[in-house]
Amino acid sequence: MKQINLYSDGSSLGNPGPGGWGTILEYNGKERELCGGLELTTNNQMELKGVIEGLKALKEPCDVNIISDSTYVVKGINEWLEGWIRNNWRTSTKKPVKNIELWQEYVEVSKPHKIVATWIKGHAGHEHNERCDILARTFAEKLKGE
Numbered sequence: 001m002k003q004i005n006l007y008s009d010g011s012s013l014g015n016p017g018p019g020g021w022g023t024i025l026e027y028n029g030k031e032r033e034l035c036g037g038l039e040l041t042t043n044n045q046m047e048l049k050g051v052i053e054g055l056k057a058l059k060e061p062c063d064v065n066i067i068s069d070s071t072y073v074v075k076g077i078n079e080w081l082e083g084w085i086r087n088n089w090r091t092s093t094k095k096p097v098k099n100i101e102l103w104q105e106y107v108e109v110s111k112p113h114k115i116v117a118t119w120i121k122g123h124a125g126h127e128h129n130e131r132c133d134i135l136a137r138t139f140a141e142k143l144k145g146e
Contacts, residue, residue: 001114002027004062006054009069009122009132010046011140018143019043021050022135024128025057032057035135039143044072046136048102052109061112069122069129076103077117 005026012019020037034053037046047070055064068074081103084090089097089104097103120126122133 002060002062004058004064005067005128006051006064007067007128007132008047008050008054008073009129009136010043010048010050011133011136012041012043012046013140013144016040016042018140019046020136020139020141020143021046021053022132022137022139023050023054023057024132025054026128033131033135035139037136037139037143044070045099045102046140047073048076048099048106050132050136052102052106055106055109055113058113061114063114064116066115066117067120067128068117069120071119074117074119077106077115081107 007024008021010019010021018039019041020035023034025032034057036053047068051066051073066077083092084097089100091097120129122129
């Protein structure tokens, strides 16, 4: 299987407000940038949507290293998701999981892939994370009309 690095970041101006996501797919020294957004969304929704859209762009099953500065996304993938599914999309405190539709979409698009999620500190000079932040913020600003 191909080894892919999927870098992703999300942004929301207002939280909720206009938001964007930015993703970089890296394979064999080549990179592909993706971005998008919504007029009314939250930061966590955009963080997760960037990962989803990056996975959707893959044309075959891959070993994917998701690299994100979002604790919500990384812990969701590595720690919480299995329990949420087992508990019928309820948290350990029996509350409904936030952003269920996005998490369900993530489950579907992630099925063909072997995934590891890695957290990195945001705004710490990591080249790909900084670029994803720019892609996300720029898209959000366009939606806001700035």
